[in-house]
Amino acid sequence: MAMAMGCLLPPEPSQAAYREHQSTWSPYENNGGTCVAIAGLDYCVIAADTRMSVGFSILTREHSKIFQLSEKCILASSGFQADIRTLQKHLDARHKIYQHEHNKQMSCPAMAQLLSNTLYYKRFFPYYAFNVVGGLDNEGKGCVYTYDAVGSYERVGYSSQGSGMQLIMPVLDNQLKSASPLLLPAKESATSLTESEAIDLIKDTFASAAERDIYTGDSMELLVVNASGIRREYMELKKD
Amino acid sequence: MFATGIAEEDRKGSYVDRSISRPCNFEISQQSPVTHTQYPYVTGTSVLGIKYKDGVLLAADMAGSYGSTVRYKSIHRLKAVGSHAVLGASGEISDFQQVTQYLDELVLNDYMWEDGNKLGPQEIHSYLNRLMYNKRNKFDPFWNSLVLGGVENGQKYLGVVNMIGVHYKDNHVATGFGNHLARPMFRNEWREDLTLEEGVKLLEKCLLVLFYRDRSSINKFQIAKITEEGVVISEPFALKPNWDFKAFHNPTLGADGSW
Numbered sequence: 001m002a003m004a005m006g007c008l009l010p011p012e013p014s015q016a017a018y019r020e021h022q023s024t025w026s027p028y029e030n031n032g033g034t035c036v037a038i039a040g041l042d043y044c045v046i047a048a049d050t051r052m053s054v055g056f057s058i059l060t061r062e063h064s065k066i067f068q069l070s071e072k073c074i075l076a077s078s079g080f081q082a083d084i085r086t087l088q089k090h091l092d093a094r095h096k097i098y099q100h101e102h103n104k105q106m107s108c109p110a111m112a113q114l115l116s117n118t119l120y121y122k123r124f125f126p127y128y129a130f131n132v133v134g135g136l137d138n139e140g141k142g143c144v145y146t147y148d149a150v151g152s153y154e155r156v157g158y159s160s161q162g163s164g165m166q167l168i169m170p171v172l173d174n175q176l177k178s179a180s181p182l183l184l185p186a187k188e189s190a191t192s193l194t195e196s197e198a199i200d201l202i203k204d205t206f207a208s209a210a211e212r213d214i215y216t217g218d219s220m221e222l223l224v225v226n227a228s229g230i231r232r233e234y235m236e237l238k239k240d
Numbered sequence: 241m242f243a244t245g246i247a248e249e250d251r252k253g254s255y256v257d258r259s260i261s262r263p264c265n266f267e268i269s270q271q272s273p274v275t276h277t278q279y280p281y282v283t284g285t286s287v288l289g290i291k292y293k294d295g296v297l298l299a300a301d302m303a304g305s306y307g308s309t310v311r312y313k314s315i316h317r318l319k320a321v322g323s324h325a326v327l328g329a330s331g332e333i334s335d336f337q338q339v340t341q342y343l344d345e346l347v348l349n350d351y352m353w354e355d356g357n358k359l360g361p362q363e364i365h366s367y368l369n370r371l372m373y374n375k376r377n378k379f380d381p382f383w384n385s386l387v388l389g390g391v392e393n394g395q396k397y398l399g400v401v402n403m404i405g406v407h408y409k410d411n412h413v414a415t416g417f418g419n420h421l422a423r424p425m426f427r428n429e430w431r432e433d434l435t436l437e438e439g440v441k442l443l444e445k446c447l448l449v450l451f452y453r454d455r456s457s458i459n460k461f462q463i464a465k466i467t468e469e470g471v472v473i474s475e476p477f478a479l480k481p482n483w484d485f486k487a488f489h490n491p492t493l494g495a496d497g498s499w
Contacts, residue, residue, distance in 0.1 A: 027404055085369070205384075
């Protein structure tokens with residue numbers, strides 16, 4: 001220690017701060033959160049909670065996980081906030097370029113493919129982001145795309161991602177009973193629920209997830225996309 | 241992907257792509273040492289920030305700790321950025337001072353355009369977010385949690401960004417120990433219409449609690465005020481601690497098995 005007074009040497013190994021960081025650092029962090037989306041025949045509902053946490057600490061109670069990619073395409077993401085924000089900015093920039101080149105907005109299925117490619121581009125240093133894309137397709141039907149962190153994706157009728165997905169997904173499976181994807185020819189995957197029924201179901205699943213998942217809570221932000229545009233709603237969740 | 245410095249011949253016929261199996265250029269060069277930050281040397285502890293009626297207040301002590309040694313006692317951890325924003329830092333002090341230099345260059349360059357435009361707190365926060373995230377992408381992070389407070393045409397701004405680029409805004413924020421000890425107090429007592437006096441009182445109460453429980457904090461603080469009029473960073477001051485609390489006298493009383 002004595003010789004360290006004048007020049008800067010690392011602290012002695014016995015010093016706490018040094019030992020704490022012996023394990024060095026991680027470029028990733030899980031900031032939690034849950035996303036849900038349901039596709040209807042002429043609408044799509046996308047929702048996410050607004051809690052942002054790390055470990056047992058809550059960083060903020062009002063952080064939106066939902067990002068509007070276009071007039072008919074919404075992205076909801078949970079995972080590592082810094083990666084998510086980067087991903088959103090990247091997609092937004094790509095969409096601006098697309099609009100300048102084609103003089104129209106990107107379709108939701110095209111945006112879904114772009115997100116997949118963007119995630120896979122970082123296959124060996126991935127974005128730690130778990131995404132659900134929801135919106136209306138070219139026929140005006142509701143569509144939901146669900147992803148893993150490295151870009152595998154699938155079009156489905158409903159989906160959930162994030163820390164509360166283990167709690168929410170089985171409930172959606174049970175309540176929505178969409179046709180088996182094994183059936184040939186393929187059956188309609190969008191739910192026959194009405195818009196307000198789908199919204200009520202989502203509200204119930206979030207209230208339940210907030211009860212048991214510590215990373216889900218505070219409040220829920222919900223977007224409805226239909227022919228008349230986008231509507232936004234909020235619902236309070238448990239704050240403990 | 242990443243440069244490895246391995247001769248092309250070496251790689252031929254090799255089944256494993258080494259650039260993937262070894263993500264960092266630790267062993268690339270015989271001449272230059274590794275210059276990636278793996279842990280901090282001199283660190284500052286919590287920074288607190290709240291919005292109040294007329295602007296934003298930030299608070300921090302002036303310690304720079306070297307491990308568990310309080311090595312420096314007059315470190316300025318609150319720094320004005322331009323005319324209407326203040327940056328507060330916990331974590332590695334040298335990294336903070338480097339960030340501060342970047343910001344001064346940015347603000348100066350902006351000023352030299354002489355177009356009357358200047359960076360607002362939102363833009364400065366965005367810059368810091370990208371800076372921190374970019375450094376973590378290089379596996380050479382700035383080891384800080386930064387708090388940015390500012391005011392821009394009547395809008396109050398208070399944001400945080402950490403060493404890996406995670407960032408958020410809130411009405412009240414705190415880094416490190418402060419997130420555990422000060423934020424619960426903020427949640428109880430913070431209001432949108434706090435006066436300056438009430439805001440300062442709340443911050444001083446939290447600083448004192450941190451002084452009691454966070455061993456690397458010292459009783460020498462600064463508070464920064466950002467309003468429409470500009471930035472004022474206070475002279476260093478001390479608070480009057482009260483060691484007469486009953487629980488301080490015999491802290492092991494009621495803790496069975498302790499000595």
